[in-house]
Amino acid sequence: LALYFHSGEREEKCIIEDVPSDTLVIGNYKVQRWDMQRHEFLESAPGLGMFVTVTTPDAEVLLSKLYGPQGTFSFTSSISGEHAICLQSNSTRFVATAGSKLRIHLDIRVGEHFLDESVVQGQDKVNEVKIKLEHLIEQIHHISREQNYEREREEKFRKTSEGTNSNILWWAVIQTLILISIGIWQIKSLRDFFISKKLV
Amino acid sequence: MPLRGFPAWGTLLVLALAACAARASEITFELPDNAKQCFYEEIAQGTKCTLEFQVVITGGHYDVDCRLEDPDGTVLYKEMKKQYDSFTFTASRNGTYKFCFSNEFSTFTHKTVYFDFQVGEDPPLFPSENRVTALTQMESACVSIHEALKSVIDYQTHFRLREAQGRSRAEDLNTRVAYWSIGEAIILLVVSIGQVFLLKSFFSDKRTTTTRVGS
Numbered sequence: 001l002a003l004y005f006h007s008g009e010r011e012e013k014c015i016i017e018d019v020p021s022d023t024l025v026i027g028n029y030k031v032q033r034w035d036m037q038r039h040e041f042l043e044s045a046p047g048l049g050m051f052v053t054v055t056t057p058d059a060e061v062l063l064s065k066l067y068g069p070q071g072t073f074s075f076t077s078s079i080s081g082e083h084a085i086c087l088q089s090n091s092t093r094f095v096a097t098a099g100s101k102l103r104i105h106l107d108i109r110v111g112e113h114f115l116d117e118s119v120v121q122g123q124d125k126v127n128e129v130k131i132k133l134e135h136l137i138e139q140i141h142h143i144s145r146e147q148n149y150e151r152e153r154e155e156k157f158r159k160t161s162e163g164t165n166s167n168i169l170w171w172a173v174i175q176t177l178i179l180i181s182i183g184i185w186q187i188k189s190l191r192d193f194f195i196s197k198k199l200v
Numbered sequence: 201m202p203l204r205g206f207p208a209w210g211t212l213l214v215l216a217l218a219a220c221a222a223r224a225s226e227i228t229f230e231l232p233d234n235a236k237q238c239f240y241e242e243i244a245q246g247t248k249c250t251l252e253f254q255v256v257i258t259g260g261h262y263d264v265d266c267r268l269e270d271p272d273g274t275v276l277y278k279e280m281k282k283q284y285d286s287f288t289f290t291a292s293r294n295g296t297y298k299f300c301f302s303n304e305f306s307t308f309t310h311k312t313v314y315f316d317f318q319v320g321e322d323p324p325l326f327p328s329e330n331r332v333t334a335l336t337q338m339e340s341a342c343v344s345i346h347e348a349l350k351s352v353i354d355y356q357t358h359f360r361l362r363e364a365q366g367r368s369r370a371e372d373l374n375t376r377v378a379y380w381s382i383g384e385a386i387i388l389l390v391v392s393i394g395q396v397f398l399l400k401s402f403f404s405d406k407r408t409t410t411t412r413v414g415s
Contacts, residue, residue: 002223002225002241002242002319003225003227003239003240003241003317004239004240004241005237005238005239005240006238013229014229014230015227015228015229016228016229016230016312017228018228018360018364106225106227107225108225108227136345139349140349143349143352143353143356146356146360147356150356150359150360150363153363153364153367154363156367157363157366157367157370160367160370160371160374161370163374164370164373164374164377167374167377167378167381168377171377171381174381174385175381175384175385175388178385178388178389179388182388182389182392182393183392185392185396186392186395186396189396190396190399190400193399193400193403194403197403199403
């Protein structure tokens with residue numbers, strides 16, 4: 001849990017994960033609060049917790065739970081797309097004392113069911129190999145799902161580009177027609193007008 | 201799975217996931233306009249690290265400012281308005297390294313930035329501490345599969361980001377073309393019809409006083 005960043009007391013920080021469907025995402029976090037007197041980040045602040053909210057691309061809430069200052073959360077995506085993982089502390093101080101901030105350590109893993117090393121060590125050699133190979137197979141399945149998802153996205157992209165292309169084509173044709181017909185109408189209308197006013 | 205005949209497998213297949221300091225963090229986050237977001241990482245001396253970032257989705261130009269500082273505050277890497285870059289360095293001392301992405305030069309476009317910070321090299325698949333013989337064929341095959349899969353994951357990520365970039369541009373273009381065509385059609389009609397009526401109004405009967413010249 002080495003990467004960390006700072007955030008305000010009541011601020012919500014979100015991370016976006018673009019994942020294919022049926023993918024397991026596991027997140028580990030640890031949060032520390034800045035202590036004004038000691039001028040350092042406390043190792044553990046009692047009562048400090050984090051709301052973890054996970055939203056699907058359709059804006060549906062997949063997970064919304066309160067965890068302690070340190071925790072692990074996970075979810076499995078049912079739809080492919082951009083999921084948002086948001087962290088917000090449950091701190092009740094409203095106008096937080098100036099300078100108070102939180103340090104959030106975060107680690108997110110996508111798609112891999114991590115090997116429990118202790119389980120592996122305990123087995124005899126053949127089973128160890130078996131477990132490692134199963135893990136490898138699962139990773140390959142994840143790669144295959146990601147590529148499938150990529151194929152869907154590229155199709156959507158191609159459709160948008162082709163839609164834009166035909167829009168432009170139609171617009172050019174319609175614009176030309178409008179211009180010509182308006183021009184004819186203008187000239188006719190003015191000619192009739194001048195004739196009626198006996199100027200021509 | 202019949203795997204007899206490879207008794208040395210057990211000890212040699214330890215993937216050493218937790219033992220070494222090798223880690224990689226990749227995060228995609230949204231950087232609002234006029235904002236700066238910093239990340240910190242504790243690195244031991246002598247570790248080779250790589251920072252790679254890319255601007256994925258944006259309303260404006262695809263660029264952010266990026267800056268990497270060591271524990272003393274010395275700037276190791278500083279680039280303004282870059283779209284994509286990759287920077288490798290070796291930590292010269294222990295401590296907390298800080299890297300920041302800044303969107304402060306942009307007033308109204310928020311950006312989605314992806315970064316991947318890799319600390320340390322990956323541990324070897326078959327640790328060579330208590331080796332008696334050279335790698336068997338099976339083990340070499342494993343090592344090459346591992347290397348190949350690592351590069352597959354790498355390429356996949358790059359491709360995914362580039363495709364997201366391209367797709368967001370295409371969608372923007374589509375909406376702009378739609379609005380532009382409707383707007384221009386309306387303007388054309390209004391202006392041309394207005395012109396005719398305006399001209400007609402110049403010759404209307406109320407102003408015939410100006411055409412009468414005293415004889």
